[in-house]
Structures are given as structure tokens and as C-alpha cells.
Amino acid sequence: MQTCINKIREIAARLVKDETIEMVIGFQEGTIPMISPPISVRTADDVEKLTWSSHCCINLANYLTDVKGKVAVFAKGCDSRSIVNHIAEGKVKREDVVIIGVPCNGMMERHTISNLFGDEIEEVVEEDGGTVIVRGKGREEKYRKSDLLRQNCRVCVHKNPVLYDELVADPVDVPEDIKRYEEVEKIEALAINDRWNFFADLISTCIRCYACRDACPTCYCPTCFVDETQPQWVGKGDEEPDVMTFHILRAFHTAGRCTDCGACVSSCPMTINMRAFTKKLEKDCLDLWDWEAGLTPDMRPALETYTPNDPEDNFK
Amino acid sequence: MDKCIACGACSQKCPKKVVNEYDAGMSKRKAIYVEYAQAVPLKYAIDDTQCFYLTKGKCGKCAETCPTGAINYEDRAKDLEFQVGAVICASGCKTYDPATHDVYGYNRSRNIVTSLEFERILSSSGPYGGHMVRPSGKNEPKKIAWLQCVGSRDVHIGAKGYCSSVCCTYAVKEAMLAVDHAKDGLDAAIFYMDIRTHGKDFERYYNQARDEFGVRFVKSKITNIVPTEDGNQLIRYIDEYGKLAEEAFDIVVLSVGLEVGESTLQLAHTLDIKLDKYNFVSTTSFDPQATSTPGVFVCGAVEAPKDIPSSVIEASASAGSAGSFLSESRWSLTRQKKLPAELNIRGERPRIGVFVCCCGTNIAGVVDVPSVVEYVKNLPYVTFSTQGLFSCSQDALNNLADIIKAEKLNRVVVAACTPKTHETLFQETLATTGLNKYVFEMVNIRNHCSWVHKNSPDIATEKARDLIRMAVNKVALMGPLNEVELEINQSALVIGGGIAGMQAAKTLSRQGYHTSLIEREKQLGGKGLDIHETWQGENVAENVSRLIADIRNDANIDIYTGGHISHVDGFVGNFTTTVQTTDSTVDLEHGVTIIASGASEFKPEQYLYDEDDRVITGLELDRKLTADDPVLEQIKTAVFIQCVGSRIPARPYCSKVCCTHSIKNGLTLKKRNPEMNIYILYRDMRPYGLREDLYREAREKGIIFLRYNFEKGIDIDYDGDNLQVQFTDTIMRRNLAINPDMLVLATAIIPPEKNPLAQQYKVTLNNDGFFMEAHAKLRPVDCSTDGVFLCGLSHGPKPIDESVSQAIAAATRAVTLLARKTIAISGTVAEVSPQECSECGGCVSICPYSAPSFIEASARFFPGKAQINPALCKGCGICVASCRSGAIHLLGFDNDQIMSQIAAIY
Amino acid sequence: MSDWEPKIVAFLCNSCSYGAADLAGVGRMQYPANIRIIRIPCSGRMSPKFVLSALMQGADGVWVSG
Structure with missing residues (x-):
């Protein structure tokens, strides 16, 4: 990990000297354990603040839009796909972004760690070889990192950046036997009522804080539909139909664009796994149109293109 | 009435x-x-x-x-009398009656039906309500056979010698529909001589029927059909190999041909126009809509058997030919309508008037209209409601206008029949009162309510109330919409100086419109320069020269040879095309565009082409014939190979002209030297329509037609110095070899590999690379982009007469736009609210009509945001639905309007 | 349950299905009255929001045809 951090700082130090680059966006050490907030580095003094860990859950593509000038950004596999998506949708220009790819073995789920450890956590240290040491209340536990990974990282098949100017480290191996859609298939197998109950239960704790929306790089509308009043698509309260409408529509807005970066889940204070919605749409796009978001900047997302060869088996 | x-x-x-x-x-x-x-x-x-x-x-x-x-x-x-300057004869055809000379047992079994009868059996409005059953026992068939060429390609008494041109494709269609209709599977078999799916995209259709629908195609000669006691019919036939076979079917469909009806003879006599030996109206290839009498034009199947697309193309062409003929008297009988100035109702509280129509007893017989009228009075913003016996009658419309004025209504709802037929009528009435025609909603309480819920008047009444309540809710949110008037630049651009392009330019100019014509080559004429004779024997070179002279001498036509298009801007009525020629760059401003950019002859990399001088393409043979090449004198044996590069997986279309072309050239060679041995190796001979006569003549004159096994292919080898053509004959099932002195390859017509015009004018190419029309049957020369029209080979392979027809048709369709001088853009178009736009470009990408674009980065207001050109917008609303940011509004069907309807449902 | 009738909202494309519903009327085909038709210019106009909102209004089924 330290090699990686050193390399990140070395690259950043070089880039801040480049006058054409406004800033370098990366991660810094948080004030509490297991949270790495983003930082924009503009001077050589700040380079040392940059870090890297398995808590860099935020999708940095989110910070590239509506920025003037050229920006450098550190990007995991999913971040890079979101950047590709931004390029395809005209939100950023390829020439205005320097992408420093960081091959990624997955980020950890802080709630999982907290639940396993039980007590208040003071420090989490990653060791080479895939072990994680958690310290707090004077005791220490060792875990395997693979047990602590976020769900989206467990099924990730794009661990290496798809578009980059340089890489921080050698690409990591992607196992071939990843069952990407096991979670989705489980839900699909449910009877229709059970499926409804599953989703109703899933969102029952939602407090409509919109953290998921704000963390999501694909949610960049000036006015979100939930804030519109004419017409008022959806009520503002926590009635189930309104909450469900919010989640379903938000998921549909990301269809064919979501890269399963997990920023929504990681940002949710209520630990709602709203990926249950988006992952299904990802699977459908793959099954129906052989489409995966963020792999090519030259093509529009699946739901925004038309080809005469479109299979229409999905229309009944 | x-x-x-x-x-x-x-x-x-x-x-x-x-x-x-x-x-x-x-x-x-x-x-x-x-x-x-x-x-x-x-x-x-x-x-x-x-x-x-x-x-x-x-x-x-x-x-x-x-x-x-x-x-x-x-x-x-x-008897009505009209003073007219031109007459168009479109009296059509009838189908062959198989009962007159009943060789197919049509009179002996109810389960032997004509193809037209079978269409009715399949139709949901037909005698069996769309349930596919046998006419005898009303049970579902398991096996259906189609017999092709019933009454066509047959010189026996009563039948017709020509090919009816449409039957192969319609049989394929009926077979596919039948397979679709059959719940428990269906064995569909088509008994044929040659499958002639020569029309655009028809070959794909044939392949689909065979490969995906499992339709069997049986090459055969029918000997007779015997109805059996169980209601089946036994078809006895001679199969491809000359063996007698038989098979029983539940239904036999006779694919009957087309012929001219008796009344046409009378009409031809009255109009004094010449008919051919089959009583079709005689025409020529270079003026295919003109008859022997000036001022009388023809279109459709009265000219020759043909399908719907060709007939519709000819319909436009004949109208255009008549238009050119009458161009001097244009506008002499036109009248203009005057409307009052529009009232400004913006900001007014809605005052909704609801008019419920009884439609005699049509609505009132089921729906309790008085109670609906009472109910409506209490709906929000409704200030007036009444009922009428027939709201669409003239006195009712006058009354409607009076009430609108007296009650100062600013929104109107009419609950009556369907807006598809009556909306315009009521909207025009609104306009006569000064109200904007878009502050109107129609509720369909007849077609969607009283007619279909006859037996439950109570719930039908409740439904009528609901539907009106929804409309009232919506209309309250409707506002006046603006119909932008667009001026149409009164000139045209024709791309391509081949026969089609030149004919289009000539037609436009004859109707009085300035036309520019761009030709990529240095000289005009296109592929026409290579062709020797048409199938009717007209000299092509002479006709092309005349056409060139016509347009060169036309002061109204500017010609840019050696030109290419570097940039295109604009839309219907206002295109700007930048043309670069060797010495200049010109910006042409034009209101309409006609694409006639042509196609070319496929040059194969097989059969020793380009390696041996004796192997040539069909057009190369034409050039030799035109030049009277002495090489032709030496030839003792000539072989033609059909479908070189056509009807193959890489190019699954039929090039339409090659069969007739080879036959014609074979006959020309035979005429020059009757001793010459001529072999034509084919897969299906497709000299469709009246061209069948040429095919018969060729066989009579001794040209030998051999059907080769396509799977096994053809090998060309050397036998000493001689060429040797080796193939398997499908009838004899023997390997044969012929040593020709000349090998003519009937190669495919291919579109350009890259076609920048598609991008430039935003028109679509089909899978084969030809331009796609807006609708194959209804709008065969229009592009889906307004103001752009198609003709000639760039649209698909076709012979000269059809190219000329299509060129006149395209010019005529263009004139329908030019003649209007301005066009009013519908008010129901999409509009961007730039504050909400997230610049994602979804709308720009998804719009089939290229209406949305980004505002230029240098613009003062909202740079980078999307904007929608109302002239291009068709109001479909796809962009609205695709806009995640909710920034696009479809006027007249806006989100709040539809949501207000939904909100009022229950 | 047997006499329960679903309430259906239909969004019909003006260019095709709406006309088909008209023709059903011309042909006097009888069908249950528990359907409420909303005319849209094209099924491409359809938004998932309309579906959800119809369901929220109490519809048991939504039919989009075009």
C-alpha cells in the first residue's frame, strides 16, 4: 500500500508543477477511521496530504463536471468508467482531464468492519497479504480483507481502469469465475409478492436525505426530478409509494450508465443497498443490448441509442 | 351523404x-x-x-x-362533367379468376381458395374474425400449400403469358402470417417455378420465411389437384428432378395473377390511349407515365402488374407529369381562407366549455348524456356545458362558435367521436372565433366508449364522465401554441447527374423551380452511359444524350460537374449545401434536396475476372455492343452467370435488373449471330412483369437456361487455352462443363462503401447500404428527414423505367413542398427549458429527426445547453421521455398536462 | 377474488394503437369498460413516471401500446 501511496504522491508532485493543470483530485486521510474524503491539490505543499487505502469509496468522477480548465484525477476501475461515461455524455472533455489509473482490489465496507469489531474503532491498518488489523478500546482483531469488501467490489470485473494516461501500479488480476449477477438472480427468482416485499423492506429505512443521489456521478441534473414541483412527480415525505418512486426512478435514470461503483451505498447513512435496483438494470442492459456502461467514450448509453438491429424481444 | x-x-x-x-x-x-x-x-x-x-x-x-x-x-x-387539362388513368387491375378454366379444382373444393380469399381468412375483420380455419369444416389447418403462377407465366387459354410480379412476395408474406397465426404449428409450403422476390428488401423477407419461419419452397410443376373425401386436397406435381410426387394439404391457396379488367378497355377507348397485347397501357422507359395521347398519364397496375411501392411511386410521378404538362395554369383556380386575429387569453382564468355529443343514438343510446352534462358543470373551471345531437354538423359548429364568443370561453372540450377524424374540424371552428386551436381537447366517448360497451350503459356513462374529467383537467393547463411559419426557399438541389438525377432536375424545372444539379464525375449521364438498350429495346445512349441536352439548355438548371459536397447545413425549406468543384466553392441555398447519387456495378474477385479478357461484366458487354466491338464476331459460345455478388450472405438482396439484362443481351447476341451458343446459368430467373415475354422469346430462340446448384458453386478453369465453366445442374443433377469464348458475369448493383450523404442530410441507410425511404409503401420516395427525397439506384437496384418514374415522383413530392411557399410548423413540438438542461446530450443522440442540438459555445445565452429546432421536430416526445433532467417539454402533451389527466383518472 | 376487476390505464400511441382502438369501435368489438385511455403522440413519449403515477392513483395495471 505504501508503495502505491508514494507513487501517487510522486505523480501528483509532477502534475502540480504543470501550469496547464488546475488541480489534482485524490483522497486524503479522514478525521475518523475508515473514511477517506476527497481532496483537491493545487500546490506542492499539499501533495503529502494525498493518500490511498481501501476506504477510498467515493467516486472521484463526481468532481470533474462543471470545472473550468484541466484537472488531473486518480481513478479506480469504476471511477474511470464513470469518467468515460462523462466523456460520452459531454460532461467533460477528454483533453481536459488527466486520468491516473489506480488498479484496485476492492474497497472495504466500513459498516461490516464496525459490526464485526463491535466496539468503537480507532484505527484500521491494512497489511500486505490481505490481512486487516482493527484496533480500538485497547484490543486488536485481525480479519481477511476479502471478508470486508463492499458487495459491488466482490462482483467487480473491471478492477483496472479502462481509460487512463498513466497507471500507478501494474494491473491487478481479475478472477474469471466471478458470478456478477448472483444477487440479482436471487431476487429475480422470488415470487412477485416476495419481490415487492423485498424492495419495500429494502427502502423502509430511507430518510430521503438524497446522499445516494449526491454521491452518484451520473446524477448531475441541475434540478432533480424529486425537487420539481410542476408537475410534482413524487411526494416529499416518507410514504412508501413516494420513497419507492424516488428509488425506482433514480435507478432508471442511471440505467445503462451506472458503473456499479457503489458510491450510493457507501454514502447511505441508513446502509440501504440501493444497488439491488441498479444491478438488475445493469444486467438487463448486458443481456438485452450487450451493453456495459463506461467502456467506450464513443457510444451513447444503451437507452439513448437506436440501431436498426436492436433486438426487441423485451417489448411485449 | x-x-x-x-x-x-x-x-x-x-x-x-x-x-x-x-x-x-x-x-x-x-x-x-x-x-x-x-x-x-x-x-x-x-x-x-x-x-x-x-x-x-x-x-x-x-x-x-x-x-x-x-x-x-x-x-x-x-353523370358529372369536369373541365380538366390532364387525365391520370389509375384504373388498376383485377385478379385472375381461376374458376374460368378450372385446372386447379377451385370449383371443386371450398378449401382451394385464391390468395385474396386467404387474405380475408387471415384478416381480423374477415369472415372468420382472424381465426385461421378451413372454409369447409372451420377447423384449424395443419398444412397449407401455395401454388404460384396461377394464371401467370402460362400461355394456355385463359391464362396470361406475363409474370404478375407480386405473387411470390405476397405468397411468402401470407405463409409467414399463416405460420404466425397457427397456434399449434403449421406446415407451409410454396410450390413455385422461380421465386421472384426482386423488390427492395424482399429477398431478405424470402430468406426469413425459409430460415426462420420454416416455410418450405418446392420447385415444381403442378399436374393436378384432387380434393379427397376428408376435405384435404392432394397436390400431384413433378418435382425439380422430373419425378412425379404427391402431397396432401388442408388448404390450397392459389396465388392468382393480376390482369386488366374489361372496364379498362372501355376507358382506353374513351381516352384514345394505346394498349399492349395484354391490354396494359403502353408506355416507354424514358417517359413512363405518358400514354400515346398527350395529356393522358398512367400509373399503377393498369400499366403493368406491379406492387404497392411501385404503384405509389408512379402515382406521384403521374401527378408530376401532369403538373409539368399544366405548369402554365398553376395557381389559376386557387382560393385562400381568411381568419380573424387571434385573441390573447394568456393569464386569463380558464373558462372551459364542454360540448357533449349524442351522435344521434350512437353515444346517447348507451351513455346517459344529460347526466354527464350535469356532472361536468361541477368540474373545476367549467363555465358552460351542453349537449348536441350531432356536434359535427354545420349548424352545430356555427352554434359552437357562437357559444364560445357569447360565453367568452377560453378552453374547449368536445366529447364525441375520435380526434383522428374530427379534431381538425373543431379546431378550425375555434380558429374562426379567434381562439388558438390548441386550447382544445377531444374526448372519444363513441369509439372508445359507447360503441364498445353497449351492454353496460351504467359503467359506460361512468367511463364517459371519467374521460371528460381527465380532458377538463388537461385542457385547463393547455395554452395557446404558436405555429411557426417557415419560408421555403424556392429552389431545389439534385445530387447526382445520372438518368434519375437529370430526370428529377428536368421535372423540377418544368414545374417552374430553379434547380441545381451536382455530378461527381466530369460528365453527366451516370450509369446510363454504359447501358446499351432498355428491356423494351430503346436506345439508351440516344435518350441519355437528349436528357443531357434538355438540362444543359435549361436556363433554370445550374449544373456543377466534377463537384462534391463538402458541407451541409439547414433543414426543410432552408438547406445550405457547400459544393466544391475543381475551380470554385459555392454555397447553394435550396428548399428541398433530391438524392440520386446512384450505385455501381460490383467488380468480382472471382471467376477469373480481371485475369482473363474473356471474362467481363454485364455492363462491359453493353459497352462492347454499343461500340460494335469486333471481338463479338469471334464468339461461338457465350455463358452468362447470374447472381454474381447478389443473393449471397454478404449481400442478401436481389439486384433486380440482371436477369432481364442477361436475357436482353443474350437476345441481342443471338440476333447478331443466330449460330452462337448462349447459356445462362441462374438460380431463379427473375424477368418480372411483362419482361417474361423476353424470357420466353429467349428460350424460343435457343438460349439455354441452366439452373446451377448454388451450394456447390461454379468453378472457372482452363481447358488448355479455353475457359471452362464447371457447375452442377440442379435438374439433371450432373456436373456439366461448358467452354465459352466469352463469360459474362451478371454482377450485383452495389451502393458506395462509404456514403457521407447519409450523415450530411441525416438520412438513414438500410442494412445493404441503400437509402431508406420514410415508409416502403406509403412514402416510397420521401426520406424520414423532411425536405429530402430519393430516387434511382441510391434507393435500391432498379431498371431505367422505374428510375425515371421514381425521379419524377421525387421531384413531384419536392414540388408539393415548394408550392406551399411557407410551411406552418405544428405547435405540438418539443421545447427546452435551458435552466434545467444538464447538457448530457441524450436528446441530441436519441432524436430520430435530428431536431435537438447544442447551443453554440460562443452564444451569449445558455451556451452548451440543448435547443430544439421546431422545423425538424415531429412532436413524438422521445426526447422528453429520455430527458432525465426534465428540461424538455412537449407542448400540448407536456408532463403536467398528462400528469393532470392521470391525476383525474379515479 | 373472482368478481374482482382490475382498473387499467392505457397509454396509446396516436399513430397506431389509438387508431386501432377507434377501429375496435367501428367494428363494435365489445370489451370491458374498466380501461381509461390516455392519448400520447408516440409510445416514445412514455415516461416511467407516468406508469408510477398511474399506479399511485390506484390503477391496477398500466398498458403502453405503440
Whole structure:
């Protein structure tokens, strides 16, 4: 990990000297354990603040839009796909972004760690070889990192950046036997009522804080539909139909664009796994149109293109 | 007729049942009837040969029943006289009657039907309600056979020698529909001589039927059909290899051909126009709509058997030919309508008037109209509501206008029949009062309510209330919409200086419009320069030279040879095309564009082409014939190979002209040297329509046609110095070898590999690389982009006569735009609210009409945001639905309007 | 349950299905009255929001046809 951090700082130090680059966006050490907030580095003094860990859950593509000038950004596999998506949708220009790819073995789920450890956590240290040491209340536990990974990282098949100017480290191996859609298939197998109950239960704790929306790089509308009043698509309260409408529509807005970066889940204070919605749409796009978001900047997302060869088996 | 509201009450009461001709005699109609559901105008008529009142003087039930007093027994056929400058003969054709010389057992079994009868069996409005059953026992068939060429390609008495051109494709279609209809599987077999799917995209259709629908194609000669006792029919036939075979089917469909009806003979006599030996109207390839009498034009199947796309193309072409003929008297009889200035209702509180129509008893017989009117009075913003017997009658419309003015209504709802037919009528009435026509909603409480819920008046009434409540809710949110007037630049651009392009330019100029023509090559003429003769024997070079001279001498036509298009901007009415020629760059401003950019002859990399001088393409042979090349004198044996590069997986289309072309050239060679041995190796011979005569003549003159095994292919090798063609004959199932002195390859017509025009004018290419028309049948020369039209080979392979027709048609369609001088853009278009736009470009990407674009980065307001050009917008709303940011509004169907309808549902 | 009738909202494309519903009327085909038709210019106009909102209004089924 330290090699990686050193390399990140070395690259950043070089880039801040480049006058054409406004800033370098990366991660810094948080004030509490297991949270790495983003930082924009503009001077050589700040380079040392940059870090890297398995808590860099935020999708940095989110910070590239509506920025003037050229920006450098550190990007995991999913971040890079979101950047590709931004390029395809005209939100950023390829020439205005320097992408420093960081091959990624997955980020950890802080709630999982907290639940396993039980007590208040003071420090989490990653060791080479895939072990994680958690310290707090004077005791220490060792875990395997693979047990602590976020769900989206467990099924990730794009661990290496798809578009980059340089890489921080050698690409990591992607196992071939990843069952990407096991979670989705489980839900699909449910009877229709059970499926409804599953989703109703899933969102029952939602407090409509919109953290998921704000963390999501694909949610960049000036006015979100939930804030519109004419017409008022959806009520503002926590009635189930309104909450469900919010989640379903938000998921549909990301269809064919979501890269399963997990920023929504990681940002949710209520630990709602709203990926249950988006992952299904990802699977459908793959099954129906052989489409995966963020792999090519030259093509529009699946739901925004038309080809005469479109299979229409999905229309009944 | 004006009074008839097509309620159908008369027909229900009429006691006289008559055989229904439209259902090919398979069902009954009444003596007062509408011929078919889609009839225009939708008015009932009395069959005076069947009506009891008219034949026996008693009954009169329909007059008693009719709610509007529309029955007039005194109505008689009248002779009308018109003063006209031109006549278009489009009297069509009829189908061959297999009963006259009954070789197929048509009279002996009810389960032997004509293809037209089978269409009715499949139709949901047909005699069996779309349930595919045998006419005899009404049980579902397991096996259906189609017999091709019934009455066509047959010189026996009663039949016709020509090919009817459409039957192969319609049989393929019927077979696919039948397979689709059959719930438990169906064995569909088509017995044929040659499958002639020569039309655009028809070959794909044929492949689809065979490969995906499992339709069997049996190459055969039918000997006879024997109806058996169990209602089946036994088809006895000689198969491809000359062996006798038989197979039983539940239904046999006779694919009957097309022929000219007797009434056409009378008409031809009256018009004094020349007919050919089959009684089709005689025409020429270079003026295919003109008859032997000036001012009389022809289109459709009265000229030759043809399909719908060709007929519709010719329809436009004949109108254009007549238009050119009459161009001097253009506008001399036109009248203009005057409307009052529009009232400004912006900011006013809605004052909604609701008019509920009884439609005689059509609505009021089921829906409790008075209670609906009472209910409506209490809906928000409704200040007036009333009922009317027939809201669409002229006095009711006058009354509507008076009420709008008296009650100062600023929104109107009419609950009556369908907006598809009546919306415009009411909107025009609104306009006469000064109201904007878009502050209007129509509620369909007839077609969608009273007619379909006859037996439950209570819930039908409740539904009518609901539907009106929804419309009231919506109309309150409707505002006046602006119909932008667009000026149309009164000039045209034609791309391509081949036969089609030149003909299009000539037609446009003759109708008085300035035209620019761009040709990529240095000289005009295109592929026409290479062709020796048309299938009718006309000299192509002479005709092309005349066409070139015509347009060169036309002061109204600017010609840019050696030109190419570097940039295109604009849209219907206002295109700007930048043309670069060797010495200059010009910006052409034009209102319409006609693409006639052509196609080329495929040059194969097989059969020793380009390696041995004796191997040439069809067009190369034409050039030798035109030049009277002495090489031709030396030839003792010539072989033609058909379908080189056509009808193969990489190019699954038929090039349409090559069969006739090879036959024609074979005959020309035979004429020069009757001793020459000529072999034509084919897969299916496709000299469609009247071209069949040439095929017969070729066989009579000794040209030998051999059907080669396509799977095994053809090998060309050397036998010493001689060329040797080796192939397997499918009939003899033997390997054969011929040593020709000349090998002619009938190669495919291929579109350009890259076609920048598609991008430049935003027109679509089909899978084969030819331009796609807006609708194959209804709009065969229009592009989906307004103001752009198509003709010639760039649209698909076709012979000269069809190219010329299509060119005149494209020019005519263009003139329909140019003649209007301005066009009013519909008010129901999409509009961007830039504050909400997230610049994602979804709308720009998804719009099929390229209406949205980004505002330029240098613009003062909202740079980078999306904007929508109302001139290009068709109001479909795809962009609105795709806009995640909710920034796009479809005027007239905006989110809040539809949501307000939804909100009022229950 | 047997006499329960679903309430259906239909969004019909003006260019095709709406006309088909008209023709069903011309042909006097009888069908249950528990359907409420909303005319849209094209099924491409359809938004998932309309579906959800119809369901929220109490519809048991939504039919989009075009």
C-alpha cells in the first residue's frame, strides 16, 4: 500500500508543477477511521496530504463536471468508467482531464468492519497479504480483507481502469469465475409478492436525505426530478409509494450508465443497498443490448441509442 | 351523404342479406352497407340491385331507423362533367379468376381458395374474425400449400403469358402470417417455378420465411389437384428432378395473377390511349407515365402488374407529369381562407366549455348524456356545458362558435367521436372565433366508449364522465401554441447527374423551380452511359444524350460537374449545401434536396475476372455492343452467370435488373449471330412483369437456361487455352462443363462503401447500404428527414423505367413542398427549458429527426445547453421521455398536462 | 377474488394503437369498460413516471401500446 501511496504522491508532485493543470483530485486521510474524503491539490505543499487505502469509496468522477480548465484525477476501475461515461455524455472533455489509473482490489465496507469489531474503532491498518488489523478500546482483531469488501467490489470485473494516461501500479488480476449477477438472480427468482416485499423492506429505512443521489456521478441534473414541483412527480415525505418512486426512478435514470461503483451505498447513512435496483438494470442492459456502461467514450448509453438491429424481444 | 354519420343503425335493421364481395364471398353483408371498415368517406350506401325498397317498393326500414334522415332513395348515379387539362388513368387491375378454366379444382373444393380469399381468412375483420380455419369444416389447418403462377407465366387459354410480379412476395408474406397465426404449428409450403422476390428488401423477407419461419419452397410443376373425401386436397406435381410426387394439404391457396379488367378497355377507348397485347397501357422507359395521347398519364397496375411501392411511386410521378404538362395554369383556380386575429387569453382564468355529443343514438343510446352534462358543470373551471345531437354538423359548429364568443370561453372540450377524424374540424371552428386551436381537447366517448360497451350503459356513462374529467383537467393547463411559419426557399438541389438525377432536375424545372444539379464525375449521364438498350429495346445512349441536352439548355438548371459536397447545413425549406468543384466553392441555398447519387456495378474477385479478357461484366458487354466491338464476331459460345455478388450472405438482396439484362443481351447476341451458343446459368430467373415475354422469346430462340446448384458453386478453369465453366445442374443433377469464348458475369448493383450523404442530410441507410425511404409503401420516395427525397439506384437496384418514374415522383413530392411557399410548423413540438438542461446530450443522440442540438459555445445565452429546432421536430416526445433532467417539454402533451389527466383518472 | 376487476390505464400511441382502438369501435368489438385511455403522440413519449403515477392513483395495471 505504501508503495502505491508514494507513487501517487510522486505523480501528483509532477502534475502540480504543470501550469496547464488546475488541480489534482485524490483522497486524503479522514478525521475518523475508515473514511477517506476527497481532496483537491493545487500546490506542492499539499501533495503529502494525498493518500490511498481501501476506504477510498467515493467516486472521484463526481468532481470533474462543471470545472473550468484541466484537472488531473486518480481513478479506480469504476471511477474511470464513470469518467468515460462523462466523456460520452459531454460532461467533460477528454483533453481536459488527466486520468491516473489506480488498479484496485476492492474497497472495504466500513459498516461490516464496525459490526464485526463491535466496539468503537480507532484505527484500521491494512497489511500486505490481505490481512486487516482493527484496533480500538485497547484490543486488536485481525480479519481477511476479502471478508470486508463492499458487495459491488466482490462482483467487480473491471478492477483496472479502462481509460487512463498513466497507471500507478501494474494491473491487478481479475478472477474469471466471478458470478456478477448472483444477487440479482436471487431476487429475480422470488415470487412477485416476495419481490415487492423485498424492495419495500429494502427502502423502509430511507430518510430521503438524497446522499445516494449526491454521491452518484451520473446524477448531475441541475434540478432533480424529486425537487420539481410542476408537475410534482413524487411526494416529499416518507410514504412508501413516494420513497419507492424516488428509488425506482433514480435507478432508471442511471440505467445503462451506472458503473456499479457503489458510491450510493457507501454514502447511505441508513446502509440501504440501493444497488439491488441498479444491478438488475445493469444486467438487463448486458443481456438485452450487450451493453456495459463506461467502456467506450464513443457510444451513447444503451437507452439513448437506436440501431436498426436492436433486438426487441423485451417489448411485449 | 352529408347527413350520414356512419352509425350503422340502418345496416343493423336492414333485412336483406347479400354475399359480401369484400370478403370474397365468404361472409354476408346487408343491402345497405359500407364496403369495408376503412372506407373513405365512411358513409353507408344502398346496393340498388339488392335493396327491397328499390327493387320491390316496400321495406323502408333504414329510413325509419336513420337518426339523421340521411336515407335518400331517390339518389341515382349521376353523370358529372369536369373541365380538366390532364387525365391520370389509375384504373388498376383485377385478379385472375381461376374458376374460368378450372385446372386447379377451385370449383371443386371450398378449401382451394385464391390468395385474396386467404387474405380475408387471415384478416381480423374477415369472415372468420382472424381465426385461421378451413372454409369447409372451420377447423384449424395443419398444412397449407401455395401454388404460384396461377394464371401467370402460362400461355394456355385463359391464362396470361406475363409474370404478375407480386405473387411470390405476397405468397411468402401470407405463409409467414399463416405460420404466425397457427397456434399449434403449421406446415407451409410454396410450390413455385422461380421465386421472384426482386423488390427492395424482399429477398431478405424470402430468406426469413425459409430460415426462420420454416416455410418450405418446392420447385415444381403442378399436374393436378384432387380434393379427397376428408376435405384435404392432394397436390400431384413433378418435382425439380422430373419425378412425379404427391402431397396432401388442408388448404390450397392459389396465388392468382393480376390482369386488366374489361372496364379498362372501355376507358382506353374513351381516352384514345394505346394498349399492349395484354391490354396494359403502353408506355416507354424514358417517359413512363405518358400514354400515346398527350395529356393522358398512367400509373399503377393498369400499366403493368406491379406492387404497392411501385404503384405509389408512379402515382406521384403521374401527378408530376401532369403538373409539368399544366405548369402554365398553376395557381389559376386557387382560393385562400381568411381568419380573424387571434385573441390573447394568456393569464386569463380558464373558462372551459364542454360540448357533449349524442351522435344521434350512437353515444346517447348507451351513455346517459344529460347526466354527464350535469356532472361536468361541477368540474373545476367549467363555465358552460351542453349537449348536441350531432356536434359535427354545420349548424352545430356555427352554434359552437357562437357559444364560445357569447360565453367568452377560453378552453374547449368536445366529447364525441375520435380526434383522428374530427379534431381538425373543431379546431378550425375555434380558429374562426379567434381562439388558438390548441386550447382544445377531444374526448372519444363513441369509439372508445359507447360503441364498445353497449351492454353496460351504467359503467359506460361512468367511463364517459371519467374521460371528460381527465380532458377538463388537461385542457385547463393547455395554452395557446404558436405555429411557426417557415419560408421555403424556392429552389431545389439534385445530387447526382445520372438518368434519375437529370430526370428529377428536368421535372423540377418544368414545374417552374430553379434547380441545381451536382455530378461527381466530369460528365453527366451516370450509369446510363454504359447501358446499351432498355428491356423494351430503346436506345439508351440516344435518350441519355437528349436528357443531357434538355438540362444543359435549361436556363433554370445550374449544373456543377466534377463537384462534391463538402458541407451541409439547414433543414426543410432552408438547406445550405457547400459544393466544391475543381475551380470554385459555392454555397447553394435550396428548399428541398433530391438524392440520386446512384450505385455501381460490383467488380468480382472471382471467376477469373480481371485475369482473363474473356471474362467481363454485364455492363462491359453493353459497352462492347454499343461500340460494335469486333471481338463479338469471334464468339461461338457465350455463358452468362447470374447472381454474381447478389443473393449471397454478404449481400442478401436481389439486384433486380440482371436477369432481364442477361436475357436482353443474350437476345441481342443471338440476333447478331443466330449460330452462337448462349447459356445462362441462374438460380431463379427473375424477368418480372411483362419482361417474361423476353424470357420466353429467349428460350424460343435457343438460349439455354441452366439452373446451377448454388451450394456447390461454379468453378472457372482452363481447358488448355479455353475457359471452362464447371457447375452442377440442379435438374439433371450432373456436373456439366461448358467452354465459352466469352463469360459474362451478371454482377450485383452495389451502393458506395462509404456514403457521407447519409450523415450530411441525416438520412438513414438500410442494412445493404441503400437509402431508406420514410415508409416502403406509403412514402416510397420521401426520406424520414423532411425536405429530402430519393430516387434511382441510391434507393435500391432498379431498371431505367422505374428510375425515371421514381425521379419524377421525387421531384413531384419536392414540388408539393415548394408550392406551399411557407410551411406552418405544428405547435405540438418539443421545447427546452435551458435552466434545467444538464447538457448530457441524450436528446441530441436519441432524436430520430435530428431536431435537438447544442447551443453554440460562443452564444451569449445558455451556451452548451440543448435547443430544439421546431422545423425538424415531429412532436413524438422521445426526447422528453429520455430527458432525465426534465428540461424538455412537449407542448400540448407536456408532463403536467398528462400528469393532470392521470391525476383525474379515479 | 373472482368478481374482482382490475382498473387499467392505457397509454396509446396516436399513430397506431389509438387508431386501432377507434377501429375496435367501428367494428363494435365489445370489451370491458374498466380501461381509461390516455392519448400520447408516440409510445416514445412514455415516461416511467407516468406508469408510477398511474399506479399511485390506484390503477391496477398500466398498458403502453405503440
